[in-house]
Amino acid sequence: MSMHTVPELAAYHDEPAQLPSGAPGKNGFLRLGFERRGERTSLVALRCRAPLLVQQALHWDEEMPNLACVVIVSTAGGIVQGDRYETEIELAQAARVHLTTQAATKIQEMDANYASQSQHILLHDDAYLEYLPEPVIPYKHSRFVARTHICLPESATLVYADILMPGRKYYGDGELFRYDLYSSGLSVSRPDGTHLFAEKFLVEPARSSPARRGVMGEFHVFGNVLLLTSMPSAERVLAEVPTVVDHAEGWAAGTSRLPNNAGLSYKILGMESEPVRAKVRDFWSTARLAVMGHPAPARFPWR
Secondary structure, three states: OOOHHHHHOOOOOOOOOOOOOOOOOOOEEEEEEEEEOOOOEEEEEEEEEEOOEEEOOOOOOOOOOEEEEEEEEOOOEEEEEOOEEEEEEEEOOOOOEEEEOOOOEEOOOOOOOOEEEEEEEEEEOOOOEEOOOOOOEEEOOOOOEEEEEOOOOOOOEEEEEEEOOOOOOOOOOOOOOOEEEEEEEEEEEEEOOOOOEEEEEEEOOOOOOOOOOOOOOOOOOEEEEEEHHHHHHHHHHHHHOOOOOEEEOOOEEEEEEHHHHHHHEEEEEEHHHHHHHHHHHHHHHHHHHHHHHHOOOOOOOOO
């Protein structure tokens, strides 16, 4: 989609003094295509353009050895002004895939323009995708816009997560909610074109602080997980994930049903990243067990 039509970007169309927006090295592209071959899922289509990089699919998950595990790498030192990223992901029938990123996404400080990311995710019948990137950290005065479109049949399942940090919390005197703009929109449809739902988060801290009642309140970190699956599986997960406010550990979380029997939405708030990451992992494991019959693997000590 053209980001020129996004109204919240109206003030940020000035060009950087360095490389123009979308110039080579700033227009990352990634296309991943997966197919089931025998007992395993294989990465059968791969196109990438710097700074986005994928090398190969591995099969490290001991709970689901048929799962293709792929790490998306950025060869840049973070996302900078004028960056334009686009990602296309397609899973053929019965493919099983786990996607993550190699590190947190750091959105660098900006004095012109903005950075954007467009994602298109297509799942075919009985496909299963876990898309669990590391957190997003928006630095002071950064502007970032993401748009994601997902298309999947009812027989497919997608566990999709985002974790948004408040900035570099412990950098200097702190950068809590000092970014200019964070805009994330997502839409979901069926292969026949039926629209299921859309979700959008727009944060402009200088206009309206997130640190207020009804938004983030006393919390700093926001986790958002979508489980797009059949309703029988969704109901099994819903029964296992209660709404909880834990003042001692500094987090709160709750689950709700999505419109049009699309699945579940799970929201987590925390003071620090680790409790939020832990709750995302717990929900992921519960969802995987309900849908695939296997829990999430043990966490790597370095992740």
